[in-house]
Amino acid sequence: DAGVTQSPTHLIKTRGQQVTLRCSPKSGHDTVSWYQQALGQGPQFIFQYYEEEERQRGNFPDRFSGHQFPNYSSELNVNALLLGDSALYLCASSFAEGHFSGPDNEQFFGPGTRLTVL
Amino acid sequence: AQSVSQHNHHVILSEAASLELGCNYSYGGTVNLFWYVQYPGQHLQLLLKYFSGDPLVKGIKGFEAEFIKSKFSFNLRKPSVQWSDTAEYFCAVNLNYGGSQGNLIFGKGTKLSVKP
Numbered sequence: 001d002a003g004v005t006q007s008p009t010h011l012i013k014t015r016g017q018q019v020t021l022r023c024s025p026k027s028g029h030d031t032v033s034w035y036q037q038a039l040g041q042g043p044q045f046i047f048q049y050y051e052e053e054e055r056q057r058g059n060f061p062d063r064f065s066g067h068q069f070p071n072y073s074s075e076l077n078v079n080a081l082l083l084g085d086s087a088l089y090l091c092a093s094s095f096a097e098g099h100f101s102g103p104d105n106e107q108f109f110g111p112g113t114r115l116t117v118l
Numbered sequence: 119a120q121s122v123s124q125h126n127h128h129v130i131l132s133e134a135a136s137l138e139l140g141c142n143y144s145y146g147g148t149v150n151l152f153w154y155v156q157y158p159g160q161h162l163q164l165l166l167k168y169f170s171g172d173p174l175v176k177g178i179k180g181f182e183a184e185f186i187k188s189k190f191s192f193n194l195r196k197p198s199v200q201w202s203d204t205a206e207y208f209c210a211v212n213l214n215y216g217g218s219q220g221n222l223i224f225g226k227g228t229k230l231s232v233k234p
Contacts (some may be wrong), residue, residue, distance in 0.1 A: 006160075015182030033221060042122075042208050043162070056221055090162065092222075107222060109154075109162040 002027060004093050004110035007070040012116045013074050013081050017085030021076045021113045031055075034066060035090040035108060043090055050096050081117045088112040122211050124225035131199050132233050139194040139228050141209030152210040152222070153183055179203070180225070201234045202213040203211065217232040 005024045013019050025032050031050045035043035045058035068074045072093075074117035078085055092107040125140035141150060153165040161163040166177025173185040183194045192209060 022188060034226075035222075040226070042210075042226045043222070045223070047222035048221060092162075106164055106167070107165075113163040 006110040010114045020077045023091030024073045026108050028091035031094045032098045033092045034076045037088040086117045122225035126228045128229045130231045137196040137199045141192045143211045148210050154208045156203050157205045201232045204232045
């Protein structure tokens with residue numbers, strides 16, 4: 001049973017460029033959440049997707065956008081990259097509460113994509 | 119805004135020492151509480167979680183945590199650490215909207231180094 005997978009593993013971009021990161025959820029999961037983990041910090045919630053729609057959003061600018069596909073995989077797009085966007089981007093998958101609510105609705109994390117902006 | 123505080127940035131222990139990592143959160147409502155661990159080069163893994171019931175929660179690898187509602191705390195403990203426990207530990211909270219889950223709010227993490 002494959003866990004959460006993310007691609008690419010590492011990415012180097014320059015300021016002003018755009019980047020797309022990809023995530024495939026754990027088998028059977030239908031909800032994908034994205035987090036940003038800056039060096040020395042805990043992960044910060046960016047947004048969550050369910051049924052191909054953004055369901056919740058954290059305190060991130062509109063430069064951060066996402067998409068979820070019918071097969072539940074997801075993309076995170078960041079436009080007009082800034083130096084401060086350099087971080088590890090984590091994807092987490094889970095069951096939507098409507099399908100499997102309660103204490104077992106655990107988020108499983110992928111290995112992350114390390115983005116460096118020069 | 120809700121927040122999670124982890125008191126120790128870096129803890130260094132010898133093998134067999136006891137461990138306690140502090141975690142406090144700021145939110146007056148019902149919360150779900152988690153401890154995640156990130157071993158070097160690996161992804162975040164769930165150690166244990168608290169949703170309701172017995173405030174003393176047992177997790178994997180001999181870890182446990184105690185939820186003290188009056189102190190808004192969820193401290194992680196292990197009676198005897200091993201070298202393999204060297205990792206970064208994150209406390210996290212999400213708001214319990216009557217059973218459904220909001221996003222996870224993480225603390226800044228505590229790096230644990232265990233000397234053999």
